Amino acid sequence: MQDATLCHPVVDGELLLIRKQRGVGEGKLVGPGGKVETGETPAEAAQREVREELRVDPVGLAKRGEFAFHFRDGEADDDSMYVHVFAADGVDGEPRATAEAVPEWHPVDDPPYGEMWVDDRVWVPHLLAGETFAGEFVLSDDGESLRRYEMEIGVDLE
Template sequence: MIFVEMLVYVVRDGKVLLIRKKRGLGAGFYNGIGGKVEEGEDVVTAAIRECEEEVGIRPRDLRWSGLLEFWNYEDGKVESIHFVHIFLASEFEGEPRETDEALPVWFSISEVPYDEMWEDDRLWLPRVLNGGAVYGRFEFVKWKLVKSEVYELRPLK
C-alpha cells in the first residue's frame, strides 16, 4: 500500500511541540503532529486538519521543509510505502491539548527525546529544526531501520 502523509513540527522560543502518539503505528513514540492525506485533500489542508484533530491548534505559517520516503518490507516484499511531507510552523491559533490520539509536549530543541522516537528521526530532524529542508529515503524490515539516505535540500536560485 502507498500512503501520502505529513508531519508538522511547531517550533517556538527554542522549543518544539511533539506528540506522544497514543494509538496506531508508532504508538508510544514521540513524533510530529500528522497523519494521512485524505482523498480530495492537499498536504497543507491535511496538515492543518491533523493539527486541529490531534492537539487542537491551527498552524498559521506552515513552511514545507522536506519529503521523506519510508519503505517497509515484510517477508522480502514491500508491505507499505509512505511519502511524508515535513512542515514547520511557529505561529498557531489555540492552545495545545491532549486528545484520544495524542499527548502534546514541548521540548527544548537541545533535549528532543530521540531515544523515544523512530530510529530515523535523529538522522534528519535536527537539520529541519535548525531551519534546513531535507529529502530522505529509509528502508525498514518489520519497521526496524536497515538502510537510510538523507540529503539536505538547497533553495533554487
C-alpha cells in the first residue's frame, strides 16, 4: 500500500483546500497532499506537497490521523493508500494556483462536503476539532459512495 499525506491548514477560521486539477480526485476539493517519497517521513512529505501544490509552507504541522483508503472492498489494489493526515495552524506565504491545484478558502464551520470525497464527512470534523483518529475507508469503485468504514477517535499516533 502506498504511503500518502494530506495537510489541512486552518488560518483565522478558514480551511485551506485545493481543487485538484489532475489525477485521482480531479475536480474535487481536498487537502494538499500526495505520495511519500523514498527517504521522506510523512511530515516531510506533507510539507513538500503543500509547497509544491500551493507555493507556501505549512506552519505548526501536527499529525491528527491516519487511515487506509481503498476503492475495492476487502482487497488492497493499485489505488489503495495509507494516508497520514496533518493539520497546520498557518501558512507562510500567499497560496497560489499551480498545474496541480487551485487554492480555495472555506469556513471551518461549513466545509464544502458536497465537493469533497465522501469519507471526508466522517473524519474531517474530528481533524477540525483537534482530535486524533485512525481507521479504514472503503469506497465504491467510482469513489462516489462509502461502502464501509471503521474509525477510532483519540488514538495515540506516536
